[in-house]
Amino acid sequence: MKTAKFxxxxxxxxxxxxxxxxxxxxxxxxxxxxxxxxxxxxxxxSDEWIVTRTGIRERRIAGxxxxxxxxxxxxxxxxxxxxxxxxxQIDLIIVATITPDMGFPATACLVQQKIGAKRAAAFDLEAAxxxxxxxxxxxxxxxxxxxxxxxxxxxxxxxxxxxxxxDRNTCVLFGDGAGAAVLQxxxxxxxxxxxxxxxxxxxxxxxxxxxxxxxxxxxxxxxxSGMHFLRMEGKEVFKxxxxxxxxxxxxxxxxxxxxxxQIKCIIPHQANRRIIDAVADRLGAKxxxxxxxxxxxxxxxxxxxxxxxxxxxxxxxxxRGDLVLLMAFGAGLTWGAAVIEW
Ligand code: UT7
Numbered sequence: 001m002k003t004a005k006f007x008x009x010x011x012x013x014x015x016x017x018x019x020x021x022x023x024x025x026x027x028x029x030x031x032x033x034x035x036x037x038x039x040x041x042x043x044x045x046s047d048e049w050i051v052t053r054t055g056i057r058e059r060r061i062a063g064x065x066x067x068x069x070x071x072x073x074x075x076x077x078x079x080x081x082x083x084x085x086x087x088x089q090i091d092l093i094i095v096a097t098i099t100p101d102m103g104f105p106a107t108a109c110l111v112q113q114k115i116g117a118k119r120a121a122a123f124d125l126e127a128a129x130x131x132x133x134x135x136x137x138x139x140x141x142x143x144x145x146x147x148x149x150x151x152x153x154x155x156x157x158x159x160x161x162x163x164x165x166x167d168r169n170t171c172v173l174f175g176d177g178a179g180a181a182v183l184q185x186x187x188x189x190x191x192x193x194x195x196x197x198x199x200x201x202x203x204x205x206x207x208x209x210x211x212x213x214x215x216x217x218x219x220x221x222x223x224x225s226g227m228h229f230l231r232m233e234g235k236e237v238f239k240x241x242x243x244x245x246x247x248x249x250x251x252x253x254x255x256x257x258x259x260x261x262q263i264k265c266i267i268p269h270q271a272n273r274r275i276i277d278a279v280a281d282r283l284g285a286k287x288x289x290x291x292x293x294x295x296x297x298x299x300x301x302x303x304x305x306x307x308x309x310x311x312x313x314x315x316x317x318x319x320r321g322d323l324v325l326l327m328a329f330g331a332g333l334t335w336g337a338a339v340i341e342w
Contacts, residue, residue, distance in 0.1 A: 129330025179306020
């Protein structure tokens with residue numbers, strides 16, 4: 001490992017040379033594009049409103065027989081192939097999602113079956129749009145503790161299945177997709193340097209899908225009153241998002257004793273262009289450091305950071321040795337930021 005221009009906070013935590021790197025990433029988005037012009041035909045909205053308020057131009061929508069586990073399995077297959085890892089080498093699969101195929105069993109178990117990872121343990125993790133960053137942190141703990149050698153972390157969503165297509169406040173924002181990362185120890189890199197996570201359950205009601213759980217079990221009444229749809233108080237979420245992502249990102253940079261200028265690429269959760277611009281501005285980042293793809297996919301919740309990371313890598317925006325900052329914010333409320341030596 002070459003001499004670093006940053007501090008590895010994990011090095012002082014007794015990990016003795018063990019690192020957790022992202023060996024490869026992969027992603028999958030459905031074929032079908034739903035443009036702002038398409039939405040103009042079904043709700044009282046306009047391309048101009050959506051683009052100026054969010055930056056989104058189109059999103060991908062999964063087919064009726066295409067489920068979260070299908071998108072996840074395809075993203076995983078690409079990541080595994082790029083990493084040169086076979087399915088039977090996977091020790092653990094973590095799927096971050098708020099749109100599992102069903103209440104239970106876990107979507108991770110369905111993915112395990114679809115990719116043929118017979119040896120792998122599997123579970124889902126729910127931290128909404130922060131899910132991929134939360135799952136990276138959980139996955140890396142298993143690598144760092146030498147419990148497992150190969151962990152597959154996936155963020156996957158079919159948000160089109162919980163969006164109220166009559167509600168212009170939310171239906172223009174979301175899309176479907178999946179991204180996957182293969183985690184392994186790699187002696188030549190520091191890998192995941194730090195992950196800062198946070199939550200505020202006091203603001204749980206700002207984004208939720210209240211129906212179908214033990215609080216409001218599914219009934220005729222919950223269906224009629226729209227409780228199985230995603231609900232969001234956008235303005236309040238907006239304010240919290242900027243503050244929380246800045247705080248988490250600043251803490252992550254501080255722990256690594258680096259300045260934002262040392263970051264080669266910032267991969268923010270792709271919810272709203274204005275949120276991303278405000279966060280980048282507060283962090284003192286240059287626009288060219290920030291990776292954006294929300295105009296093509298909208299907000300894909302747990303998949304968003306994973307898909308963007310994959311695209312940034314495939315486009316050559318991130319090279320081995322670069323410092324990368326991930327950050328996300330979502331329902332819970334939850335948030336997270338991670339610094340990686342790629
Ligand atoms: O991923 C999880 C985290 N989620 C987020 O980060 C989302 C955070 N929030 C946001 O991105 C923004 O708050 C939204 C994009 C959701 C909304 O933007 P906004 O600038 O906060 O708009 P607003 O909610 O204050 O609405 C402004 C106006 C309202 O009309 P009135 O009351 O001023 O007459 C809305 O009814 O815009 C109206 N509006 C729309 N108009 C056309 C809301 N949605 C639409 C729409 N088309 N799709």
